Amino acid sequence: xxxxxxxxxxxxxxxxxxxxxxxxxxxxxxxxxxxxxxxxxxxxxxxxxxxxxxxxxxxxxxxxxxxxxxxxxxxxxxxxxxxxxxxxxxxxxxxxxxxxxxxxxxxxxxxxxxxxxxxxxxxxxxxxxxxxxxxxxxxxxxxxxxxxxxxxxxxxxxxxxxxxxxxxxxxxxxxxxxxxxxxxxxxxxxxxxxxxxxxxxxxxxxxxxxxxxxxxxxxxxxxxxxxxxxxxxxxxxxxxxxxxxxxxxxxxxxxxxxxxxxxxxxxxxxxxxxxxxxxxxxxxxxxxxxxxxxxxxxxxxxxxxxxxxxxxxxxxxxxxxxxxxxxxxxxxxxxxxxxxxxxxxxxxxxxxxxxxxxxxxxxxxxxxxxxxxxxxxxxxxxxxxxxxxxxxxxxxxxxxxxxxxxxxxxxxxxxxxxxxxxxxxxxxxxxxxxxxxxxxxxxxxxxxxxx
Numbered sequence: 139x140x141x142x143x144x145x146x147x148x149x150x151x152x153x154x155x156x157x158x159x160x161x162x163x164x165x166x167x168x169x170x171x172x173x174x175x176x177x178x179x180x181x182x183x184x185x186x187x188x189x190x191x192x193x194x195x196x197x198x199x200x201x202x203x204x205x206x207x208x209x210x211x212x213x214x215x216x217x218x219x220x221x222x223x224x225x226x227x228x229x230x231x232x233x234x235x236x237x238x239x240x241x242x243x244x245x246x247x248x249x250x251x252x253x254x255x256x257x258x259x260x261x262x263x264x265x266x267x268x269x270x271x272x273x274x275x276x277x278x279x280x281x282x283x284x285x286x287x288x289x290x291x292x293x294x295x296x297x298x299x300x301x302x303x304x305x306x307x308x309x310x311x312x313x314x315x316x317x318x319x320x321x322x323x324x325x326x327x328x329x330x331x332x333x334x335x336x337x338x339x340x341x342x343x344x345x346x347x348x349x350x351x352x353x354x355x356x357x358x359x360x361x362x363x364x365x366x367x368x369x370x371x372x373x374x375x376x377x378x379x380x381x382x383x384x385x386x387x388x389x390x391x392x393x394x395x396x397x398x399x400x401x402x403x404x405x406x407x408x409x410x411x412x413x414x415x416x417x418x419x420x421x422x423x424x425x426x427x428x429x430x431x432x433x434x435x436x437x438x439x440x441x442x443x444x445x446x447x448x449x450x451x452x453x454x455x456x457x458x459x460x461x462x463x464x465x466x467x468x469x470x471x472x473x474x475x476x477x478x479x480x481x482x483x484x485x486x487x488x489x490x491x492x493x494x495x496x497x498x499x500x501x502x503x504x505x506x507x508x509x510x511x512x513x514x515x516x517x518x519x520x521x522x523x524x525x526x527x528x529x530x531x532x533x534x535x536x537x538x539x540x541x542x543x544x545x546x547x548x549x550x551x552x553x554x555x556x557x558x559x560x561x562x563x564x565x566x567x568x569x570x571x572x573x574x575x576x577x578x579x580x581x582x583x584x585x586x587x588x589x
Contacts (some may be wrong), residue, residue, distance in 0.1 A: 142268045145171045146467065147261065149253045149410070149438040150276035152179020153453055154442040154460035156237060158274050163245045170270070171241060172249035172263055176234035180278050181453040183230050184296040189319060191226045192299070193485055197324035200359065200487050204524030217302040217327040225297070255415035258435055272467050275410065275417075275461055277425060279403035279443035279451065284311075288372030291379055292399040295320070304329050305395035309381050311369055312401030313340025315484055318356070321399060322486040325360035332362040332368060332392070332437050333400075334383060341484060345531055345545035347511075352490050352547055355527040359487070372397055403451070405444050405511050422446040428474045430463040441462040448477050455480060481555040481564035488527060488548050491555040494562060495533060495543035506536040513586055514548055519581045524547050530588045534569075539567040541589065550581050557585060 146154040146162050149174035163169040181187060195217045202212040207422065238248045251264035260269050271474065272378040281294045295316050304327050310317035313335025321331040339362065341349050353363055366385060378395045405423035412418075416435045418425040424440035425433045426447060432438040441463050442449075442456025449455040465473045484490040500507045514520055514528035525548070533543035544558045561571055568589040576583035 141177075142266070143553050144168050144247075144268065144270040145252075146170075146272045146274065147172065147268060147270035148274045148276060149173075149240075149261070150179070150274075150278060150442075150444065151177040151237065152176075152276060152278055152442070152456070153181055153249075154278075154456035155274065155276035156181070156241060158276065158441070158459050158460040158464040159241060159246045160244045161461055162468065165468055166474055167468075168247075169245070170268070172251065172253045172261075174250070174252045177237035177241070177248070178230075178233040179453075182233050182237075182301060186453060188226045188230050188299050189295075189323075190485060191229060192222060192323050193319070193487070195222050196323045196487060199271045199326040201523060204526075210523055217304075219303065219327060222327075223300075223302065252409055254409060254411045255417070258415050259437060270437075272439065273415075274460065274463055274467075275407075275438065275440040275444045276442050276456065277406040277410070277444045278456075280406045281399045282402045282404045284399065284401060286371055288367050288374070288379075291372050291374050292397045294399045298398050301396075305378075305430075306330060307378070307394040308332070308396045308398060309334060309379075309392065309394045310398045310400045312399070313337055313342075313363070313398055314402060316340075317398070317400030318352075318361075319485050320400070321361045322356060322359070325356070326487070330360065330362075332364060332394075333382050334364050334367050334381070336366065336368050338366055340365070340529075341490065343482070343496075344484065344490055345496060348490055348529055348531065348547040350490075350547055351527055351529055352484075352486060355488065356486065358526075373451055381529055399465040403443070405446075408446060420446060429466045429471050430459055430475070431466065439467065447475065449475060450477075450480060452482055453478070479559045481552070481559045483555065485552070485553040488525060489550075491544075491546040493544045493555050493559050494541065496545075497531065497533060497543065505542065507542070508534040508536050510534060510589065514584065514588070517584060518579060519584055520548065522579075523549055532589050533589070534568055539569055540565060541568065548581075554581060554585055554588075557582060 145167040146169045148171040149541045151171050159169050159171045202210050202215050206212045237349050253261045253263050308331045310321050310333045317333045324331045339346050364532050368384045370384050371382045382391050417438050418434040423444050423446040427446050430439050436504035443451050462473045481493045510532040512530050520528045528548035531545040535542050572586040
């Protein structure tokens with residue numbers, strides 16, 4: 139076999155692409171993987187992991203402030219942003235080399251450069267042609283294009299996660315994960331953030347009642363939110379930027395030191411020249427069958443944010459889709475993804491979590507739904523840490539006593555969501571959950587009372 143001929147070429151060296159490459163290589167396939175960026179992908183280098191490292195400093199500051207009149211002197215507590223960034227780099231900097239070593243040890247050829255399709259079974263990487271029997275596209279997503287005047291002055295999430303200094307005044311554009319998570323970090327680190335969202339209720343994929351509680355909690359920590367507000371322009375000043383907004387008939391301006399793009403992401407496909415490979419795609423990604431195979435080129439598969447699937451844009455979803463795509467290459471049409479009971483969390487302070495259906499979805503589905511709402515702000519697990527906000531909404535199908543949706547706002551509730559997801563995935567009833575004895579006192583021991 140020629141050095142440039144492969145049984146599988148993976149385009150995108152994030153966690154999904156790496157998982158598929160290792161799986162197929164372990165079955166004896168000759169596999170190559172390529173990326174124009176350092177290996178590791180968004181989650182490890184430019185997203186989930188470094189974000190949560192920065193969040194840890196914000197958690198410490200917030201926890202101390204909650205205990206300011208309960209025995210902790212928080213008067214001089216502050217975040218040294220440069221030291222925090224150095225700590226973050228201690229995790230992210232070794233990742234690319236570690237990922238490449240792991241791939242090479244698994245027998246995968248690691249390639250670097252921009253991959254572009256030439257025809258159905260060939261790509262070029264910086265002028266060199268490669269052939270493969272199969273391709274997996276796992277290129278992830280990039281910030282969606284914005285078209286208002288001055289949009290070029292914005293930085294994206296990657297830029298925020300690499301700021302050498304934290305500006306004092308920051309505007310976050312869009313009411314999704316990126317804006318709220320970064321704004322909650324910035325507020326505790328000494329900045330004055332404002333989230334500008336064109337919708338009436340931000341964080342649209344989450345329970346609106348809990349979102350409102352989160353907004354109040356964020357406001358008390360210094361996170362301002364402007365709803366139903368549209369950005370009309372961003373003007374660069376001698377120092378900082380002037381953001382012009384429209385809310386109804388009212389136009390206003392604000393001067394800030396930084397503007398961050400948090401207004402959504404789209405599949406990163408532009409540079410692939412998919413038309414040359416007869417690969418159909420749309421705004422949500424590559425069009426695939428239930429087996430994650432291109433509907434127009436059977437030698438191409440896609441996973442994660444690059445694929446148009448029902449899956450949420452989450453790293454664990456991308457990884458299991460990639461593994462399923464690999465299984466279907468090794469043994470055609472052998473597996474399909476299961477998207478049930480997948481938790482997703484906004485890592486604000488406190489965190490907001492969802493598993494399963496929203497309340498309106500459950501009611502519209504015709505199920506006999508029992509909505510179990512609980513204010514947990516006064517519970518021991520909240521009182522212990524001085525937290526003032528906590529609530530859960532558990533949706534139960536009365537006919538089966540099984541959870542069909544769970545919505546949580548509170549300290550460390552993402553861990554609770556994992557337990558709920560396990561129960562939902564395995565069909566446990568609320569009676570069975572309540573019959574389980576948990577370690578006490580712990581946040582996990584609250585679950586029985588929540589359901």
